[in-house]
Amino acid sequence: MLGDEDQAKDIVQETMVTIWQKLKKIKTAEVYKTWIYRIVVNKCYDEMRKKKRNPEFVTDDHSWELISNKISEGPSATLENTETSKIIRILTEKLSTKQKAVFVLSDLEGMSNDEVSEITGISKSAVKANLYHARKSISEKVEKYL
């Protein structure tokens, strides 16, 4: 979601600390997963808001070439951590924070709209709308560059 491995590590650390501090508040195990996701997403929001003030545009031909090569390798092709983060960054750089979160949770993590709505704190219809716009934007980019 952040497209930066170091920042992702920081978020993991912060999330672990927050979980430790607020663990007593969790009463049932069912909500545990959603709760952790919510913490992560909120922390990512904060980071992304900070980033928004100093946006970095990372689109380059090399990244698109990499995607093209990997796709041609077949459905079992995989990427390195840095490659994955770079590709997510170039795909989602024009998306809003919410659209990015919804795209990552829905399309990459495979969550349902209900789960995404609960984690992000936005309504189900807003989730659908954000997902629609995110997919549209990414599809256009993919069509244009691949």
Place this chain on the structure above:
Amino acid sequence: MEPHNEKYKKVLNLLRNSKPVLDSTEDIEIEVIKRIKENDRPGFNLLNAIDFLFGWVYIGWVRRTLITASIALVLVFVFQQGVILKRIEILSKQTIVPVMENVTTPTAEIEKLLVTYKNSGRRFPSKTITISEREMKELLESVKELQLKYKDLEDIIEGDPDIKRLIEKKLNENNHAKINL
């Protein structure tokens, strides 16, 4: 909305297959434990402070009353201090010009001037009047100045018997008291 193009699906599939893996979990673990320990260090806590101050009172309502009373006292104290500070601030902004209206203890200078005045043969009137120090000083200064001028005049008159005679004659004519020259 279903992804409507194949390329999108392929990219998505590639990303799903390549979920990022944390490669330095041990470092993260160490860092997390360190931060948790730092956060768990006992810092200043209001509840701990209250417990420390009133922990010796075992009866619940007495303890609560004491806590309430102490909080009220602290608030009153803070309010009072605030009022005092505000008052001090207002007073410090005001210009204070000290003016001594009445002569209570004559200064050495005035005392000297008074001695000079007395030595010159003048006497204070018996009636008691109250004048300011500044007025007194001005008065004595003018008397002193007058005395100096008068002395010059006396010298001139003494030096010329004709003028002395003429003045005495004129004064007698006007029924004035004779001036002791």
